[in-house]
Amino acid sequence: MENFLWHNPTEIIFGKDTVKDLAEYLKKDGVKGVLLVYGGKGIFKSGAYAQATEMLNKAGIAFSEVNDIKSNPRIDKVREGIARVKAGGIDAIMPVGGGSVFDSAKAIAAGSCYSGDVWDFFEGKAKIERALPIYGILTASASSSEANGIAVVSNPEKESKVSMNSPLVYPKVSVIDPSFQFTLPQKQTVYGGVDIIAHILERVLDGDEGSELIDEQGYALIRTMMRVIPELIENPKDYDARAEYALAGMMAHNGFLSVGRKTRGDFSSHRMGHSLSLLFGAAHGASLSVVMPAWARYLYEENPVPFARLGEAVFDIYDGTDEEKALDAIDALEDFFKDINAPTTLRELGIKEEDIEKIAANASKGQTFGVLKALAPEDVLEIYKLAY
Amino acid sequence: MENFLWHNPTEIIFGKDTVKDLAEYLKKDGVKGVLLVYGGKGIFKSGAYAQATEMLNKAGIAFSEVNDIKSNPRIDKVREGIARVKAGGIDAIMPVGGGSVFDSAKAIAAGSCYSGDVWDFFEGKAKIERALPIYGILTASASSSEANGIAVVSNPEKESKVSMNSPLVYPKVSVIDPSFQFTLPQKQTVYGGVDIIAHILERVLDGDEGSELIDEQGYALIRTMMRVIPELIENPKDYDARAEYALAGMMAHNGFLSVGRKTRGDFSSHRMGHSLSLLFGAAHGASLSVVMPAWARYLYEENPVPFARLGEAVFDIYDGTDEEKALDAIDALEDFFKDINAPTTLRELGIKEEDIEKIAANASKGQTFGVLKALAPEDVLEIYKLAY
Numbered sequence: 001m002e003n004f005l006w007h008n009p010t011e012i013i014f015g016k017d018t019v020k021d022l023a024e025y026l027k028k029d030g031v032k033g034v035l036l037v038y039g040g041k042g043i044f045k046s047g048a049y050a051q052a053t054e055m056l057n058k059a060g061i062a063f064s065e066v067n068d069i070k071s072n073p074r075i076d077k078v079r080e081g082i083a084r085v086k087a088g089g090i091d092a093i094m095p096v097g098g099g100s101v102f103d104s105a106k107a108i109a110a111g112s113c114y115s116g117d118v119w120d121f122f123e124g125k126a127k128i129e130r131a132l133p134i135y136g137i138l139t140a141s142a143s144s145s146e147a148n149g150i151a152v153v154s155n156p157e158k159e160s161k162v163s164m165n166s167p168l169v170y171p172k173v174s175v176i177d178p179s180f181q182f183t184l185p186q187k188q189t190v191y192g193g194v195d196i197i198a199h200i201l202e203r204v205l206d207g208d209e210g211s212e213l214i215d216e217q218g219y220a221l222i223r224t225m226m227r228v229i230p231e232l233i234e235n236p237k238d239y240d241a242r243a244e245y246a247l248a249g250m251m252a253h254n255g256f257l258s259v260g261r262k263t264r265g266d267f268s269s270h271r272m273g274h275s276l277s278l279l280f281g282a283a284h285g286a287s288l289s290v291v292m293p294a295w296a297r298y299l300y301e302e303n304p305v306p307f308a309r310l311g312e313a314v315f316d317i318y319d320g321t322d323e324e325k326a327l328d329a330i331d332a333l334e335d336f337f338k339d340i341n342a343p344t345t346l347r348e349l350g351i352k353e354e355d356i357e358k359i360a361a362n363a364s365k366g367q368t369f370g371v372l373k374a375l376a377p378e379d380v381l382e383i384y385k386l387a388y
Numbered sequence: 389m390e391n392f393l394w395h396n397p398t399e400i401i402f403g404k405d406t407v408k409d410l411a412e413y414l415k416k417d418g419v420k421g422v423l424l425v426y427g428g429k430g431i432f433k434s435g436a437y438a439q440a441t442e443m444l445n446k447a448g449i450a451f452s453e454v455n456d457i458k459s460n461p462r463i464d465k466v467r468e469g470i471a472r473v474k475a476g477g478i479d480a481i482m483p484v485g486g487g488s489v490f491d492s493a494k495a496i497a498a499g500s501c502y503s504g505d506v507w508d509f510f511e512g513k514a515k516i517e518r519a520l521p522i523y524g525i526l527t528a529s530a531s532s533s534e535a536n537g538i539a540v541v542s543n544p545e546k547e548s549k550v551s552m553n554s555p556l557v558y559p560k561v562s563v564i565d566p567s568f569q570f571t572l573p574q575k576q577t578v579y580g581g582v583d584i585i586a587h588i589l590e591r592v593l594d595g596d597e598g599s600e601l602i603d604e605q606g607y608a609l610i611r612t613m614m615r616v617i618p619e620l621i622e623n624p625k626d627y628d629a630r631a632e633y634a635l636a637g638m639m640a641h642n643g644f645l646s647v648g649r650k651t652r653g654d655f656s657s658h659r660m661g662h663s664l665s666l667l668f669g670a671a672h673g674a675s676l677s678v679v680m681p682a683w684a685r686y687l688y689e690e691n692p693v694p695f696a697r698l699g700e701a702v703f704d705i706y707d708g709t710d711e712e713k714a715l716d717a718i719d720a721l722e723d724f725f726k727d728i729n730a731p732t733t734l735r736e737l738g739i740k741e742e743d744i745e746k747i748a749a750n751a752s753k754g755q756t757f758g759v760l761k762a763l764a765p766e767d768v769l770e771i772y773k774l775a776y
Contacts, residue, residue, distance in 0.1 A: 001631040001632070002403065003404060005401055005402070006399070007400065008396070009397060011393070011394070014393070014394065014647070014648075015390065015392060209628075213609070216608035216612065217605055217608055220605055220607075220608050223604065239389075240389055240597075243599070244600060244601050248601055
């Protein structure tokens with residue numbers, strides 16, 4: 001096991017009817033004005049907007065809004081939020097939404113305390129030195145953004161979807177009320193679930209011995225997700241299933257599954273998925289259910305062990321050689337994605353064969369990346385072809 | 389799943405040769421003088437004392453010492469530490485040791501900021517309002533004290549061993565270098581391991597539905613402990629096994645296994661074990677390997693389900709009714725304790741049959757306690773008889 005640092009400062013308020021509890025935190029911290037950050041109609045339907053604004057009104061805290069944050073959030077909305085903060089009266093950021101909204105809020109929180117352009121943080125041209133505090137209300141689990149310091153934002157001008165990461169943008173407090181997720185479209189439950197599973201797989205399949213205990217924690221999280229996604233397709237208002245999903249979503253990418261590993265994980269699939277979102281608007285989860293099985297098939301023969309372990313722990317596959325178990329595990333994972341109506345081919349995303357080279361070039365940018373296997377541009381091209 | 393709050397502010401520095409890294413934290417926080425709190429010779433043997441004092445000397449930070457903290461630590465040593473702090477020059481507490489040392493450090497940290505007697509916190513007569521920061525160096529895993537806000541201290545005058553709990557006494561930073569545990573006596577590795585397993589069982593066996601995901605995390609932790617304890621009996625200097633043990637020890641009782649449960653767990657076995665330590669000086673872990681199987685046998689017929697689930701997830705017991713699986717699981721747990729040379733009877737602790745009534749009276753204090761089953765004084769007596 002490798003040495004590691006672990007610190008996750010976010011306070012989690014988890015459960016039904018808990019938005020109102022946020023007021024005491026805001027008052028204790030002397031917050032006078034917040035910037036509400038949100039997407040579209042979802043938070044009106046779920047009741048999250050009404051509860052948030054009622055809480056703020058009762059607490060006597062003023063608010064402004066930046067809204068219409070899309071999935072795969074864009075830097076222009078972040079800049080709009082920063083401009084609003086710089087106009088005055090705002091001393092905290094309050095995302096009400098899912099990962100895209102939290103990610104945008106983090107970029108706004110940091111960019112508001114910086115004199116240059118916020119994209120500098122994403123390009124590594126500047127380091128975050130300060131950020132406004134974030135008090136968030138989660139309405140869709142997937143990215144763990146409610147409990148980590150990561151933000152992924154797209155810059156269409158630069159054909160770039162990249163992340164920034166800082167201990168200064170962990171939410172100070174995150175409210176996770178699973179019942180806000182009752183009204184999510186089924187697709188979002190499925191794609192969020194795929195994203196959560198991908199975050200776990202990107203650790204347990206990175207080929208690093210790391211910690212057997214942490215891998216076991218990861219396998220248990222995957223088993224939970226595979227149990228609750230079908231339950232939620234059946235009954236989207238099953239509170240306990242929503243709660244398990246939200247808890248797993250928070251745990252999958254809050255950093256703990258990376259402890260003891262040489263790298264923090266192998267995020268090749270996320271990187272290859274990002275290009276599908278950026279160039280073809282693919283939903284983030286859908287991009288992952290397409291890319292992951294192809295990535296796995298491309299390299300399992302060289303690296304069967306992590307896939308074989310996954311097969312044993314998650315899919316009860318005990319027969320055969322490690323290679324055979326690995327292939328069975330990949331098949332089983334792909335079958336699960338099909339069972340929950342997640343796409344597994346580029347064609348299902350409406351992508352044409354002639355687009356593949358462009359996609360591969362966007363993902364690679366001429367670089368080699370990856371942990372389990374270092375993927376040169378020609379490897380990446382082959383993986384997209386397998387995914388076609 | 390029940391609503392919950394989750395916040396664990398402790399920063400963990402985990403791994404080999406990491407004590408030196410503590411210096412930058414102390415300097416950043418402006419610490420000028422620390423009270424080193426430790427037990428006996430162990431930290432000289434492991435090298436922890438030498439590394440801690442070298443780090444402090446290099447950082448130009450003065451220190452005083454309170455030492456000779458015993459397992460089942462006593463309030464008089466805590467008072468001694470508080471007196472030393474109040475004499476001046478100390479602005480942080482640095483436990484170097486295991487749970488007893490960390491627990492004592494927490495009581496010192498809180499008691500040093502209080503004008504009354506520190507025992508008031510344990511009797512619930514006063515609430516902790518302030519505490520000095522704690523920067524700890526763990527040399528024996530068992531209690532998770534390095535990552536929680538709990539302190540258990542004995543008061544022999546009052547024949548009382550009780551706990552206090554405050555968010556203000558979480559260590560600010562804990563260094564966990566598993567290699568310090570290479571030199572632990574085998575008994576301590578075994579008893580620490582039993583304590584860790586007990587902390588997990590006291591959650592997954594509390595009879596509350598809570599979260600299936602959290603139970604799964606707990607089962608995985610138990611499987612890890614059952615794997616690494618025998619490995620460490622075989623080879624006490626197996627770094628990876630020590631690291632898994634230390635990581636599991638930190639996770640078992642840092643509060644996360646309690647999230648989503650109605651209560652924080654059923655700590656009846658700990659309570660009954662405490663009386664054996666207090667009255668007969670039983671090692672904490674030894675008291676638990678004696679009490680837990682007896683507790684389980686006394687009540688599993690009324691409550692077979694959590695024991696049956698444990699049997700499936702940890703001991704691969706799939707045959708029979710829930711009652712049969714439950715009994716098989718209890719047998720398997722007791723067999724495991726025997727295999728690792730942990731006592732499972734009061735007799736092995738040198739306790740005589742005629743002492744049982746006194747022990748039961750001390751544990752019950754005329755009260756009923758317990759979650760899975762409410763234990764009246766007569767139930768407690770029967771459990772000790774079963775343990776004889």
